[in-house]
Amino acid sequence: xxxxxxxxxxxxxxxxxxxxxxxxxxxxxxxxxxxxxxxxxxxxxxxxxxxxxxxxxxxxxxxxxxxxxxxxxxxxxxxxxxxxxxxxxxxxxxxxxxxxxxxxxxxxxxxxxxxxxxxxxxxxxxxxxxxxxxxxxxxxxxxxxxxxxxxxxx
Amino acid sequence: xxxxxxxxxxxxxxxxxxxxxxxxxxxxxxxxxxxxxxxxxxxxxxxxxxxxxxxxxxxxxxxxxxxxxxxxxxxxxxxxxxxxxxxxxxxxxxxxxxxxxxxxxxxxxxxxxxxxxxxxxxxxxxxxxxxxxxxxxxxxxxxxxxxxxxxxxxxxxxxxxxxxxxxxxxxxxxxxxxxxxxxxxxxxxxxxxxxxxxxxxxxxxxxxxxxxxxxxxxxxxxxxxxxxxxxxxxxxxxxxxxxxxxxxxxxxxx
Numbered sequence: 001x002x003x004x005x006x007x008x009x010x011x012x013x014x015x016x017x018x019x020x021x022x023x024x025x026x027x028x029x030x031x032x033x034x035x036x037x038x039x040x041x042x043x044x045x046x047x048x049x050x051x052x053x054x055x056x057x058x059x060x061x062x063x064x065x066x067x068x069x070x071x072x073x074x075x076x077x078x079x080x081x082x083x084x085x086x087x088x089x090x091x092x093x094x095x096x097x098x099x100x101x102x103x104x105x106x107x108x109x110x111x112x113x114x115x116x117x118x119x120x121x122x123x124x125x126x127x128x129x130x131x132x133x134x135x136x137x138x139x140x141x142x143x144x145x146x147x148x149x150x151x152x153x154x
Numbered sequence: 155x156x157x158x159x160x161x162x163x164x165x166x167x168x169x170x171x172x173x174x175x176x177x178x179x180x181x182x183x184x185x186x187x188x189x190x191x192x193x194x195x196x197x198x199x200x201x202x203x204x205x206x207x208x209x210x211x212x213x214x215x216x217x218x219x220x221x222x223x224x225x226x227x228x229x230x231x232x233x234x235x236x237x238x239x240x241x242x243x244x245x246x247x248x249x250x251x252x253x254x255x256x257x258x259x260x261x262x263x264x265x266x267x268x269x270x271x272x273x274x275x276x277x278x279x280x281x282x283x284x285x286x287x288x289x290x291x292x293x294x295x296x297x298x299x300x301x302x303x304x305x306x307x308x309x310x311x312x313x314x315x316x317x318x319x320x321x322x323x324x325x326x327x328x329x330x331x332x333x334x335x336x337x338x339x340x341x342x343x344x345x346x347x348x349x350x351x352x353x354x355x356x357x358x359x360x361x362x363x364x365x366x367x368x369x370x371x372x373x374x375x376x377x378x379x380x381x382x383x384x385x386x387x388x389x390x391x392x393x394x395x396x397x398x399x400x401x402x403x404x405x406x407x408x
Contacts, residue, residue: 044296044312047299047307047311051309052194058222060352084359087357087359091354120241121239121241122276123210123211123275
C-alpha cells in the first residue's frame with residue numbers, strides 16, 4: 001500500500017502538467033491575437049485605420065470646381081445644374097491627382113440613355129424618350145448639349 | 155462578529171465602487187478614436203443613409219459607382235449596393251414581382267404589356283448599418299464589427315470565410331469575395347467619410363435619391379427631413395436597428 005506522500009506526488013505531477021499546458025496556451029494565444037485586439041470592442045482596432053486607408057476613386061464635385069468653374073457657370077441654371085460631374089463622367093480622382101491624365105471621352109449616347117430612356121417604373125419628373133422613335137441612330141449630342149440640355153430656340 | 159460584518163460591508167462597498175469605476179473606464183476605452191485617422195473622431199459621428207424612393211430613376215449609377223470605388227467584382231452575387239424594380243399588382247399587393255438584372259448595373263429593360271396597370275418603382279438596397287447588427291453577433295473570430303461611428307465593417311485579415319454572417323444578414327447585404335474567399339460588404343465608403351467626403355453612390359446619384367447622413371451632427375439636414383417626412387426602415391420586425399431610412403417605402407417591399 002503506497003504512502004500518503006506517494007499519492008501527493010501524483011497530484012503534484014498532474015498539477016504541474018496542467019500549469020504547463022495553461023502557460024503554453026497563454027503563450028500561443030498572445031502570439032496569435034493582435035496586440036490591439038479588443039481595444040474598442042471584440043475586433044482589431046487597427047482594422048479601422050486599414051479600411052480608412054483605401055484610396056478614393058471619386059474625387060467629389062468641389063475638386064472639379066477648383067479648375068472647371070466655367071462649366072459650373074455654364075450649367076448653373078439648367079436642368080442638369082444639380083448633377084455631380086462624376087455622375088456622367090465617372091470616377092476622376094486619378095485626373096485630379098495628375099491633371100495630364102485626360103479622362104476618356106464620353107459616349108455620345110449611353111450616359112444619356114441611362115437616365116432618359118423610357119422604362120416602366122421611371123418617375124415622370126425625368127424627361128423620357130423611346131430612343132428609337134426619338135432619335136433613331138443619331139447621337140444625342142447632335143442636338144443637345146449635355147451641360148445645357150434644353151434645346152435653345154434658333 | 156461585529157468586526158467581520160464591518161469588514162464584509164467595507165469590502166462589498168469597495169467591490170461595488172471599483173467595478174463601477176472599471177466599467178466607466180471601459181466606456182472611455184471604447185470611445186477612443188480609430189488609429190491612422192488623426193483628424194477624425196469616430197465617436198463624434200453616427201452614420202446612416204436616407205433613400206428617397208420617389209427620386210430613384212433606376213439608372214444604376216450607384217451600382218456602377220460602388221463597384222468602381224470599392225473594386226467589387228462584376229459577377230453575380232457580388233454587390234455592395236444594388237437596385238430592385240418592384241411591380242405590385244393592386245389586387246395582390248402581397249406578391250410583388252421583383253427584377254434586378256445584374257443588380258441594375260446595366261440599367262433596366264422596358265417591361266412588356268403585362269406591367270400595364272401595375273405599380274412599378276425602384277428600390278435601391280445596401281447594407282443598413284444596423285445599430286444591433288445580427289451579422290456581427292455571429293462572427294466567431296471578431297472579424298466583423300460595429301465601428302464606434304455606427305458603420306458595420308469587416309477586418310479582411312481576420313475573416314475565415316465561414317459565411318455565418320452572410321446567412322445572418324436579414325437583408326442579404328453580404329457576399330463572399332471569390333478572390334480572397336472572405337466575406338465582403340458595404341463599408342459606407344469608410345475611406346471617404348473619414349476624409350469628409352460622401353459615399354461613391356451618393357456622389358454618383360443624379361437625383362440625390364440617396365443621401366449620407368450623420369445622425370449625431372445636430373446641423374445635418376436629416377433631422378428636419380425625418381421630422382417632416384414619413385420614413386421607414388426595411389424589416390423593422392427584425393429589431394436590427396437599421397439606419398437606412400426609406401422615404402416613400404411601399405409595404406410590398408421586402
